[in-house]
Amino acid sequence: xxxxxxxxxxxxxxxxxxxxxxxxxxxxxCAAYSKGARYGDGVSLAxxxxxxxxxxxxxxRICVAYQxxxxxxxxxxxxxxASTPDRSGRFLILSLERLKSHIQIDPINRSVEVDAxxxxxxxxxxxxxxxxxFPIDLAANPSIGGMIxxxxxxxxxxxxxxxxxxxxxxxxxxxxxxxxxxxxxTALRKNNTGPDLKQLFVGSSGAYGIITRAVLQVHYLPKQTxxxxxVPRDQAAVLELLQVLERDCSEFLSAFEGISGxxxxxxxxxxxxxxxxxxxxxxxxxxVLVELSSGITVTHVGFDLQDILNACLERLFGDVVQNAVxxxxxxxxxxxxSISEALRHEGRIIAFDVAMPRSSxxxxxxxxxxxxxxxxxxxxxxxxxxxxxxGFHFNLVWPHLxxxxxxxxxxxxxxxxxxxxxxxxxQGCFSAEHGVGPYNLEFYQRYTSILAQHLAGTLQHSxxxxxxxxxxxFGRELS
Amino acid sequence: xxxxxxxxxxxxxxxxxxxxxxxxxxxxxCAAYSKGARYGDGVSLAxxxxxxxxxxxxxxRICVAYQxxxxxxxxxxxxxxASTPDRSGRFLILSLERLKSHIQIDPINRSVEVDAxxxxxxxxxxxxxxxxxFPIDLAANPSIGGMIxxxxxxxxxxxxxxxxxxxxxxxxxxxxxxxxxxxxxTALRKNNTGPDLKQLFVGSSGAYGIITRAVLQVHYLPKQTxxxxxVPRDQAAVLELLQVLERDCSEFLSAFEGISGxxxxxxxxxxxxxxxxxxxxxxxxxxVLVELSSGITVTHVGFDLQDILNACLERLFGDVVQNAVxxxxxxxxxxxxSISEALRHEGRIIAFDVAMPRSSxxxxxxxxxxxxxxxxxxxxxxxxxxxxxxGFHFNLVWPHLxxxxxxxxxxxxxxxxxxxxxxxxxQGCFSAEHGVGPYNLEFYQRYTSILAQHLAGTLQHSxxxxxxxxxxxFGRELS
Numbered sequence: 001x002x003x004x005x006x007x008x009x010x011x012x013x014x015x016x017x018x019x020x021x022x023x024x025x026x027x028x029x030c031a032a033y034s035k036g037a038r039y040g041d042g043v044s045l046a047x048x049x050x051x052x053x054x055x056x057x058x059x060x061r062i063c064v065a066y067q068x069x070x071x072x073x074x075x076x077x078x079x080x081x082a083s084t085p086d087r088s089g090r091f092l093i094l095s096l097e098r099l100k101s102h103i104q105i106d107p108i109n110r111s112v113e114v115d116a117x118x119x120x121x122x123x124x125x126x127x128x129x130x131x132x133x134f135p136i137d138l139a140a141n142p143s144i145g146g147m148i149x150x151x152x153x154x155x156x157x158x159x160x161x162x163x164x165x166x167x168x169x170x171x172x173x174x175x176x177x178x179x180x181x182x183x184x185x186t187a188l189r190k191n192n193t194g195p196d197l198k199q200l201f202v203g204s205s206g207a208y209g210i211i212t213r214a215v216l217q218v219h220y221l222p223k224q225t226x227x228x229x230x231v232p233r234d235q236a237a238v239l240e241l242l243q244v245l246e247r248d249c250s251e252f253l254s255a256f257e258g259i260s261g262x263x264x265x266x267x268x269x270x271x272x273x274x275x276x277x278x279x280x281x282x283x284x285x286x287x288v289l290v291e292l293s294s295g296i297t298v299t300h301v302g303f304d305l306q307d308i309l310n311a312c313l314e315r316l317f318g319d320v321v322q323n324a325v326x327x328x329x330x331x332x333x334x335x336x337x338s339i340s341e342a343l344r345h346e347g348r349i350i351a352f353d354v355a356m357p358r359s360s361x362x363x364x365x366x367x368x369x370x371x372x373x374x375x376x377x378x379x380x381x382x383x384x385x386x387x388x389x390x391g392f393h394f395n396l397v398w399p400h401l402x403x404x405x406x407x408x409x410x411x412x413x414x415x416x417x418x419x420x421x422x423x424x425x426x427q428g429c430f431s432a433e434h435g436v437g438p439y440n441l442e443f444y445q446r447y448t449s450i451l452a453q454h455l456a457g458t459l460q461h462s463x464x465x466x467x468x469x470x471x472x473x474f475g476r477e478l479s
Numbered sequence: 480x481x482x483x484x485x486x487x488x489x490x491x492x493x494x495x496x497x498x499x500x501x502x503x504x505x506x507x508x509c510a511a512y513s514k515g516a517r518y519g520d521g522v523s524l525a526x527x528x529x530x531x532x533x534x535x536x537x538x539x540r541i542c543v544a545y546q547x548x549x550x551x552x553x554x555x556x557x558x559x560x561a562s563t564p565d566r567s568g569r570f571l572i573l574s575l576e577r578l579k580s581h582i583q584i585d586p587i588n589r590s591v592e593v594d595a596x597x598x599x600x601x602x603x604x605x606x607x608x609x610x611x612x613f614p615i616d617l618a619a620n621p622s623i624g625g626m627i628x629x630x631x632x633x634x635x636x637x638x639x640x641x642x643x644x645x646x647x648x649x650x651x652x653x654x655x656x657x658x659x660x661x662x663x664x665t666a667l668r669k670n671n672t673g674p675d676l677k678q679l680f681v682g683s684s685g686a687y688g689i690i691t692r693a694v695l696q697v698h699y700l701p702k703q704t705x706x707x708x709x710v711p712r713d714q715a716a717v718l719e720l721l722q723v724l725e726r727d728c729s730e731f732l733s734a735f736e737g738i739s740g741x742x743x744x745x746x747x748x749x750x751x752x753x754x755x756x757x758x759x760x761x762x763x764x765x766x767v768l769v770e771l772s773s774g775i776t777v778t779h780v781g782f783d784l785q786d787i788l789n790a791c792l793e794r795l796f797g798d799v800v801q802n803a804v805x806x807x808x809x810x811x812x813x814x815x816x817s818i819s820e821a822l823r824h825e826g827r828i829i830a831f832d833v834a835m836p837r838s839s840x841x842x843x844x845x846x847x848x849x850x851x852x853x854x855x856x857x858x859x860x861x862x863x864x865x866x867x868x869x870g871f872h873f874n875l876v877w878p879h880l881x882x883x884x885x886x887x888x889x890x891x892x893x894x895x896x897x898x899x900x901x902x903x904x905x906q907g908c909f910s911a912e913h914g915v916g917p918y919n920l921e922f923y924q925r926y927t928s929i930l931a932q933h934l935a936g937t938l939q940h941s942x943x944x945x946x947x948x949x950x951x952x953f954g955r956e957l958s
Contacts, residue, residue, distance in 0.1 A: 106836060106838050107722070108718050108721075108722065108836075108837055108838035109836040109837045109838045109869070110725065110837075111836070131726060150671065151671050151675075153669045153671075157668065157669065159730075161640070161644065162669065164675075165640065165644050174930075177930075177957065180930055181930075182928075182930055182931060182934065183928060183930075183931075184931065186906065186908065187836040187906065188834050188835065188836065188869055188907065188908055188911075189636065189637075189834070189868040189869050189870075190632045190636065190641065190834040190865075190868050190869060190870040190908075190911035190912050191834060191908045191910075191911065192629065192630050192632075192682050192908075192910050192911065192912055192913065192914045192915070193908045193909060193910045193915055193922075193923055193926070193927065194683075194684075194915050194923050194927060194931075194932075194935055194953050195679065195682065195683045195686075195687070195935045195938065195939075195953060196630070196643075196678065196681070196682050196683075197931055197934055197935065199675065199678035199679070199681075200674065200678070200679075202675070202678075203671050203674065203675050204673075204674045204675075205673075207674075208674065219729070220725060220726045220729050239587050242587075243586070243587065246589065246699060246774075247610060247699045247774060248774055248775065248776070249774060249775060250698070250699050250773075250774035251638075251730035251731060251773060251774060252730060294729075294730060295725075295726060295727055295728060295729035295730060296727065296728060296787065297727070303782065303787065308775065308782065355667050355668070355669040355670060356667065357585060357587075357588040357590070357666040357667065358587055358588045358589070359585050359587035359588045386669075389668040389669050390588070390667055390668050390669060391668075391669040427665065427666065428667065429665065429667055429669075429670045429671075429672045430672060431670075431671050431672045432667075432669035432670065432671065433669050433671055434671065435671045436671070436672055436673050443672075444672055444673050447672070448672065448673055449661075449662060451653075451656075451659055451660075451661055451662075452661060452662075452663065452673075452676055453673075455661065455676055455941075455942075456673055456674045456676065458941045459674065459938070459941070460674075462934075462937045462938070462941065463934075474673050474674060478656065
């Protein structure tokens with residue numbers, strides 16, 4: 001009864017602050033906010049939708065006063081259930097989708113000041129007239145705040161870095177002192193005036209504070225790209241190819257995406273409109289989508305990027321390179337971007353987002369494939385990976401039509417086995433670019449040293465002593 | 480008496496741990512460690528020189544047990560007095576100069592695992608056979624640990640990033656729990672498995688923990704470079720030139736170093752062996768040293784970087800560009816690298832290491848020059864700056880032979896005036912790449928928000944509750 005009274009009073013205060021349309025209470029209105037893009041399907045107390053920084057501050061003050069737990073949500077495209085509530089119904093969702101009025105571009109500084117609720121596509125649309133873009137290449141369309149909270153990577157990391165490397169400044173609303181604005185909103189590339197506090201909030205799954213605005217470094221759009229789908233001699237040759245390209249075309253290399261034969265075949269099988277770029281009977285065991293990009297125009301003193309790539313591959317032909325489709329960028333990227341959807345058609349996906357030192361990728365893949373073939377022979381490997389940054393989606397498909405019925409215990413056993421291999425044998429990590437949330441928190445607890453967990457918890461406790469923010473508790477007591 | 484006993488017992492324990500040669504006590508032996516490269520001239524209780532990670536752990540345990548304050552020192556090349564003691568004589572210096580046995584290169588991962596005491600030159604020597612280097616371009620030869628503690632920038636930041644962007648992993652010895660090793664020593668480019676704790680220790684002036692080892696991303700050495708010393712039409716044209724180069728040669732641009740006429744003239748005056756690259760009578764008011772670099776060899780399908788740069792400048796000739804010396808890289812860089820020494824010959828230097836949004840540089844420089852000319856007409860501006868990353872060395876010279884005798888109050892007034900201009904009017908910062916130490920701590924306290932100081936202090940208190948580590952206390956109580 002006490003709890004119902006508290007909730008009712010809370011909702012009234014929130015409605016006074018935000019107006020009726022700023023507070024969603026009906027279960028049907030809240031449903032879309034309570035279900036995650038891949039995992040997470042809960043129930044929320046209500047959804048609040050501030051449209052100004054002042055309203056965010058007000059919400060935090062009210063929540064702290066009422067000791068009301070809350071989850072911050074951007075575009076709700078995250079893949080680890082960090083932006084959706086559990087089933088208890090006790091969480092308030094703070095959606096920043098309406099906090100998007102501010103996009104201020106400084107073309108000379110090559111930076112942009114942007115509200116957290118602005119989406120990646122909206123930002124890139126605003127930047128386009130300046131020939132600029134925010135170079136995090138994703139299939140999804142997340143909010144900028146969410147991208148910072150997750151430290152999104154993407155397919156072009158090797159050329160442009162991850163989100164962290166492009167964040168120049170942040171504005172954060174703190175839980176403690178309640179609703180205070182931590183203004184770290186500089187537009188500086190060099191700034192060493194004390195500990196760089198903004199780093200705390202990047203890639204912390206929204207657990208340390210509420211990011212409401214950012215200053216981002218942006219980049220000039222490339223003026224030409226060159227593409228090739230390369231069939232390497234064998235797995236070891238993938239790394240040889242990467243080394244040669246980095247050494248000889250280093251500043252151009254913008255993507256190096258490994259695609260397994262299984263993943264390629266799934267795309268060709270599921271999408272008949274996509275034709276095999278190789279001869280029909282000749283689907284390779286493995287291939288690599290290579291992209292170079294450059295700010296130099298083609299007309300510029302006869303500089304043609306595709307020529308450079310072709311010449312480089314030609315020198316490797318017969319040794320490192322066995323076959324290659326040259327050019328045809330749109331077609332090749334379409335294949336790459338169709339993998340995830342193709343796999344969904346083929347069965348239940350068991351997705352992985354691991355990373356390791358590049359030098360471990362060949363051995364890891366061989367071990368992981370052998371392990372699946374031996375213990376789970378009905379599971380199909382459909383992996384692909386960003387080899388250049390060590391990120392690897394060792395995705396598996398549990399086909400619809402097999403005698404073994406899908407069961408979650410087996411899936412969990414497979415996850416454990418693969419993560420153990422990645423982390424314990426190959427010094428990798430279980431979450432490369434998706435971050436940590438309820439979906440994979442147990443693996444954080446398993447693989448992170450107790451000392452690191454303790455320190456992460458100490459920080460979290462300082463920033464949110466009542467543990468109101470988010471579902472993810474990074475802490476652990478030292479024994 | 481009590482204090483003397485404590486010190487004597489401490490020294491005995493340290494000697495037992497490190498042997499006699501690991502503990503320097505004589506004032507003459509300690510002197511070199513107690514004087515900084517530019518500022519800081521103190522007295523130390525002793526200097527301890529561990530040669531293993533275990534010894535560092537042992538030293539920290541002893542220091543915490545004895546409540547003995549200590550300062551960590553790498554190569555002692557820092558410019559803000561953060562690695563040297565004050566005059567109290569109560570500090571122990573922990574020099575990591577002997578912690579340098581480990582350099583392990585992974586060429587496939589393009590990374591290196593390296594002990595904190597290894598110097599930048601030693602690291603680059605080890606990387607050379609692989610065609611790799613650590614691309615932080617500095618005149619000094621700091622230790623890797625010191626570079627991480629200061630988050631060094633350098634002249635090639637625009638192409639390669641700062642130290643932070645190239646740190647993949649760290650090993651840190653903590654003060655609390657005393658001597659525990661926080662192992663964040665991954666070699667991963669993508670790793671979002673919880674808050675990125677290593678970021679805490681980068682650029683924190685050694686106040687949060689003792690960095691003993693790092694995993695760094697390294698890069699392939701460029702195979703060709705192109706250089707030009709460009710005279711822009713006027714100050715605004717410097718930014719126009721920068722924009723065109725970034726847009727049209729973006730991935731090649733590796734340096735964009737503004738040099739004032741005053742700085743250039745000082746070099747020509749002090750070093751008669753250096754000839755004016757322009758006609759003798761034609762020393763420009765301002766010029767920019769531009770460098771492009773590339774991994775592509777010259778023979779590679781007729782790709783010549785100098786041609787690309789020349790063509791780009793030619794298109795700007797008569798408008799943005801008034802004059803330019805093309806090529807002659809070694810000669811032009813020699814001029815750039817001679818500025819600091821030339822200025823030392825001309826008088827007492829008042830050095831600045833500020834940064835601001837690039838879009839503010841022209842206005843700031845005009846304001847700052849006008850202010851000096853008006854209020855301090857005997858002071859000579861000899862500024863130079865990394866315009867591409869917004870870093871600016873607005874260096875001034877107080878000439879030896881002027882009627883106004885050098886006095887520190889005037890220097891302090893000038894520093895205050897310039898910093899106010901940078902921070903309050905142009906949203907810049909007072910320390911771009913030198914970090915914060917006793918030399919400039921008062922400006923940290925002046926310009927950093929109370930909330931940010933409070934948070935920095937909360938972190939510091941968690942990591943070092945007895946405040947034993949370093950001279951720099953970043954904290955502040957909220958009122």
